[in-house]
Amino acid sequence: MLNKKVARTCYKRTVPKVVDTGERRQRIFEAVFDVVVEAGIGQVTLRAVADAAGLAIGSVRHYFSSRDELIGAASEEVIERITARIAEHRDRLDGSKDRLAIAEDMLCELLPLTELTSREVLVWLEIVTSGRTDPVLSASADRLFTGSRTLAGLIVMHAELVPKSESVLETERLAAMIDGLALRASLHPDQLPPALARSVVRRHLRQLSKA
Amino acid sequence: MLNKKVARTCYKRTVPKVVDTGERRQRIFEAVFDVVVEAGIGQVTLRAVADAAGLAIGSVRHYFSSRDELIGAASEEVIERITARIAEHRDRLDGSKDRLAIAEDMLCELLPLTELTSREVLVWLEIVTSGRTDPVLSASADRLFTGSRTLAGLIVMHAELVPKSESVLETERLAAMIDGLALRASLHPDQLPPALARSVVRRHLRQLSKA
Secondary structure, three states: OHHHHHHHHHOOOOOOOOOOHHHHHHHHHHHHHHHHHHHOHHHOOHHHHHHHHOOOHHHHHHHOOOHHHHHHHHHHHHHHHHHHHHHHHHHHHOOOOOHHHHHHHHHHOOOOOOHHHHHHHHHHHHHHHHOOOOHHHHHHHHHHHHHHHHHHHHHHHHOOOOOHHHHHHHHHHHHHHHHHHHHHHHHOOOOOOHHHHHHHHHHHHHHHHHO | OHHHHHHHHHOOOOOOOOOOHHHHHHHHHHHHHHHHHHHOHHHOOHHHHHHHHOOOHHHHHHHOOOHHHHHHHHHHHHHHHHHHHHHHHHHHHOOOOOHHHHHHHHHHOOOOOOHHHHHHHHHHHHHHHHOOOOHHHHHHHHHHHHHHHHHHHHHHHHOOOOOHHHHHHHHHHHHHHHHHHHHHHHHOOOOOOHHHHHHHHHHHHHHHHHO
16 A cells, blocks of 8 residues: 555656546446436536546546447446346246235336436436437337336236236236336326335236236 | 519519418428437427428528427427317217227327327427426426326226226326337337237226226
8 A cells, every 4th residue: 555655656647546447437337327317318428427427538438438338338237237136036036925026026126216226217218218319329228128028028927917818918018007107207206206106016916917 | 473473573582472370380390390200309409490391590480589489389289289189089088888999099199009199209208208307398298297197087087997096096007008108109119019009008998997
């Protein structure tokens, strides 16, 4: 430690600070999400992200050479985070007796019910809508679109909620319901608070299991 | 007619062409929608709209002095069009025996099932999402948010589909389902084609009426 301090003092320009690459990338991603949540995905630039992260623009450029590269990586990061959280519940699904409760938890990972998920769901919403006209985001947008349906399909099948002949319709219906709840609760958290959104999910699953 | 031609030839600068104000405004609105559908609401500028309408920018500015004014008016136009179409079905609802079919038609006005509604639903989607960060759009976005819920509430109540104690939850669920279908079918018409979207609506209404 002392050596490093001495080195920094004596050779300031040539000995860089030791930076944890993973941690620095995460800090940049958080800054991207801050900008998206605050101002919309259209306002994401290397400059805006550097400012939000409290970094020099060169430090951001060290990791991401362009706005397109940065926004592509940040989109993939959101997908990975959501997928990882769902996978944790997924492991509980097989063989469990309380499938409806687990299905509810899985679907709620796509809803803005906590501070953590609220940020990610807003970023999700901006990616899926901007992906229609922004080619940089279209692949991530497609994966998020498919993701909701895959999760819905998994729940409809695994929870053995409906006969096979009805599973296509019920999968689309559940995917639409959850995406619509995410959209509405993200844009108007005051009018569709977390407890109400969760009750809607619970009701839908219960009705499905009676169908 | 001849007089006008003569006047135009002789006094080109001082005698303006007679322009139907209503028709011109409609042409400008269509151009706004073209730009939104093609490139996203962030790309709407007086210049882009003038180009899309095949008009001089001064002609657009004659009706709308700024981008904000134009985009606000275009948003209200979308709301009026959707509202008018729903009102036509609404008149059939009272006293009708086939309430489920009418409810289905009403909800489908919010879905991209025809060329006409596809444009409007895409514009709807861009307004509700951009309204979160763009103050010019926030009032229209709020009205569109409330609109889905009002329609859902009307159907849940009027169609006497569920007991009153469950109407709040069922209203939120129906609004979410229809907004989610609109979102998903707008962004991926290839994967969620009109016939499938309509089948999902029909299924939801039938399940509601059995609840």
